[in-house]
Amino acid sequence: MNYEEALAFIHGEQYKGMKLGLDNITKLMDLLGNPQKELKFVHIAGTNGKGSIASFINQILIKAGYKTGLFTSPYLERFNERIKINNHDIADEQLSNITAEIKDKINEMEDKPTEFEIVTAIAFQYFYEQQCDVVVLEVGLGGRFDSTNVIENPLLSIITSIGLDHQAFLGNTLAEIAFEKAGIIKKNSQAMLYPQTGEVEEVIHRIAAERNSTVNKADFSKLKRITNSIEGQVFHYKGYQDLRISLLGEHQLKNVAIAIEAIEILRDSGLSIREDDLREGLAETRWPGRFEIISHNPFFVIDGAHNQDGIHALVTNIKQLFTGRKIIGILGILKDKDYQQMIEEVSPVIDQFITVTPDNPRAIPADELASYLTKHHIAAVAAESYEAAIKLAYNEIEENDVICAFGSLYYIGEIRRVVQQGH
Template sequence: MNYEESLAFIHGSQYKGMKLGLDNITKLMDLLGNPQDKLKIIHIAGTNGKGSTASFIAQILIEAGYKTGLFTSPFLQRFNERIKINNQDIADKQLGDITTIVKEKMDEMEDKPTEFEIVTAIAFQYFYQLQCDVVVLEVGLGGRFDSTNVIKNPLLSVITSIGLDHQAYLGNTLPEIAFEKAGIIKENSQVMLYPQSSEVEAVIERVAKERNSIVNKADFSKLRRIANSIEGQLFNYKEYKELRISLLGEHQLKNAAIAIESINSLRNAGFKIREEHLRIGLAGTRWPGRFEVINREPLVVIDGAHNIDGIRALVTNITQLFPGRKIIAILGILRDKDYQQMIDEVSPVIDHFITVTPDNPRAIPAEELAAYLVKEQLPAIAAESFEAAVELAYQEMEENDVICAFGSLYYIGEIKRVVQQINQ
């Protein structure tokens, strides 16, 4: 298959849907010769922060000279972004070639894999064929029944901040969701945990104890921010002084601390990683779509905040970085999110809403979302397209105003594309 054929196959409707469980992915990986078992893997689960944490860890490993695979989801602008080696997206030809191999094995299966299982298999095959030294693997949904959990012996299992999201699949309470995330913990393994509520930590620690695994945590009391601007952040953590990251927001400092502790765990496992690798890796990490400044004049920010915790982090960032400035929001939300509470949380810092319809069957139509906002006595207008939304936002702007697009990762990549085209 060529590139276009491979994407058509991956996104093909006959393999759509979500089917939690490991039977299909286990069968498919068996047919491929279980390449995942021949890789050294750092497995990362969580509700918020797992992508950023994965990116920090991967960049530090790259700086230390390790050929590093990175598997994340979703993508912002191009499918290939999901599968990288040393920051390079999988090439079109390689994606086509490996998809062909995976399809040939799938043809032997009676029960066909889902789209995410197919993508997971492609990633494992790619990382194995190109002989990665280490792979940083982000969970897609949950943990226990996520297709990435087909792996057996990770170097490290990392669990980031856990909040309420995907309740239809993972449970309605934090302990229930924590149990699903804890499913990535294997027997006799090392676990790195983001410090959080006692009810969540109790679940993680119980599962780890049952599996004879050791849980370590970052110490956020030893984390201190020194400087903060849209250029990035300067901070101290434990013995490390004046570390820099370009990612914005206090939550990113905490994700960086988790990455530092994860790197320390890898050092204990024999990885040769010096402090200079850690410093350069942290400073060089980029994670598109997470409170990312995509244009300076006018100032445009995109953020993938799509649940309550993400929205709260967004509000904190806006309050700290843009005090007293008018904020024009471009907002698109999926119907299965708690959009009413999300709007309640964010509305105090937004001056005007422009709604869009994300390219997803679960999206709330722009007109319906705008009508809800107006009913809540919030200024809002629906845009017919992403291009129209950006145009309306630019028209609404005055000097020193800020445009912020958020609410779903399924459309902010399109906003980035439109803004880039306008400013070419």
């Protein structure tokens, strides 16, 4: 099996869709010899901030000398990005070999796994073969029935900020969604919680208590931002002075606070992590596609903001970093998102929209989205392709203006690739 064949197998039509429950992934891992049982995990669930928090923790652990696996989704430009060790993507050959092995095991299964279950199994097998010291593991969707939840005793479970997203699968209220996310908390374990609304915290504390687990929480009142610019942020947190990150936005400071607290719990559990490891790890963390400036003069920003909380953070960043500048927004969005609310919040800071159709069956067609915007008296034009959208945007701006592409992670990776190759 070569690389192209491996990807064709993983993305095969028979594996599309979603099946709630852990039966299939449990069976598949049994057939593989349960490699996940030989690994140590930091498990992360939540609506927003999972990837950023995972990246901070990953980089600090690497700095501390640990061989660190990282499993995230979705990818921006290339599938291999989802499975990394010490920031290096899984090689094509390794992906192909492990996929071939897993294909043989799937042939023994009566009920076939989903695509995400297959990808999860590939990651576990790879991290096991490469003898990772720690794996930072991000859930795909929810938590309780997410295939990553086949793991048994993580070093730490982290619940990030919870908002309304994927209601069709996770529930219609924050409390229902919190219940699904809290499913990653295991018996007699440590959990880390992003401070949030009372109803969410109540659910998580209840589930943790039922499982005799300890809930730790960051203290955002101890966060103090010192400087904020397009180059990054400097801040204090508790006893740590003048910490630096390149990720932009006030919400990233809160994500960092969670990461710092997580590192302290890992240190207490026996990992050797110095303050210098923490400082250097934070400063060197990169998380592409999250308010990432990919070009200057004019500025070109990409942001995977695709729900209400993400849009709120995007608007805050634009106001703080680009006030007084003309902003051209490239917008591509999926039908199952609350795009009306998102547009209502973001439109006051965008001077003109250029709409695109993300490469996803759930995408809103660009012309349909442009029509919706113009009906609400918002300047908008549809583009036939990402390249056309980028060209239109550059034609509308001058040197100090800003282009911002946002709305779905399913297309900004391609925007990133086109811009960096030269528009």
